[in-house]
Amino acid sequence: MSTIHHSEPVGPTVNPEMAGVEVRGLTRASFILRGALATGALYGAGTVAPFVTTALAQGGGGDAEILNFALTLEYLESDFYNVKAKEVGLKGQAKSYAALFGEEEQDHVVALTGFVKQLGGKPVTKPTFVFPVSDESSFLALASVLENTGVGAYNGAAPSVKSKTVLAGAGSIVQIEARHAAAIDLLIGKSPTPDQGFDRPLTKAEVLAKAGPLIKAA
């Protein structure tokens, strides 16, 4: 992770497919907005608008690149539930959640792959992952991190999406990530709403900080 320059819009990273996606400016705006929302006042347009303008201007490589970013995360989740879960050997509720969620994450992989192609992009290849978990409790703890990171990643990237159709698809998927996150958190005795009433969108750097260490070079 030392190669990632968190403060740079596009720095060298271990995952080139993620490097093109810059949502930092917009999520910064969203974060400001969330704070303002909590107090009941939306925003002073003069305060927030520059951030949004910056974000929209830097818009990265467009929708296909945002979808590839999402695809990488979905590959990660799918591998975690469909492969790692079996190595760990889960039982009971954890096992049935892993089975269900694994199926749903794989559906997301398939949908996103097809969608990138339809946009004329090249879907990223599935990276190799390393998951530092050895038992059910460490598995569930990481599941919570992955699902909650997924929610923040989609919510952070979505306002940069240009196509209404892509936005609808991303919204349809992020709602499922949120449901997974809540179920896992309940199971391990954490709050199903870690950010209270407003899920905080994540910046690319924040997503990479969580997911990056789990990804070996593709």
Add this chain to the structure above:
Amino acid sequence: MSSPPNDEMAPQPVGLVERLVRDDVDRKRFLKMAGGAGAASFGAFVLAACGSSSSKTASTAAAPATTASTASASSDSGDVAILNYALTLEYLETEFYGKVVSAGLFNGPVGALIKEFGQQEMTHVEAIKGAVEKLGGTPAAKPQGKFPIENASQVAMLAYTVENLGASAYLGQAGNISNPEVLASALAIHTVEARHAATLGTLVKKSITPDGAFAKPADMSTVLAAVKPFLA
């Protein structure tokens, strides 16, 4: 993106939902104002991708001023209308949870969650009211709800239904919102409604992902019809 607000065209603050439900003409005008009746379904997303559905939604979203040319011409008119719609739903959810908490049907950790969810709905109300005002609109009036509160399992099931409806309602509007900041906020609320729904799903032993891997959006008329029984 911050065009001058226009108070003239703010939706009627009183009895908005009642009027929408009863008066079809009004409802249609409202939907038109809101920029179209719902986002593309996920089926369209997967199968049609950049095809007709995408251009259709794009055109309705891109030209709110021309579609709603009659009384309303500000680019934020659609967002105000959508926010007021969301506000009405959040008011109802808040009132519902308030009544459930007052009835004292849940204790312990479940009771604490129910109370917390109610408080979060209230923060949504406050946030959306503030957003409508900042956009120059008039916040919708608080509707009068009526909810059957009988016993814990019936109430939990109702809460599960209501939260799923709320999540699908937000999802249905995502593509209709023009202001990126309003969109970011709606998404931040959308996933919280989903978390509530999943939590309640575990409580009533129903699916936490009732739509499978892809959540389905609901358009405004579908949601309003579903909400009608809960209006006093």
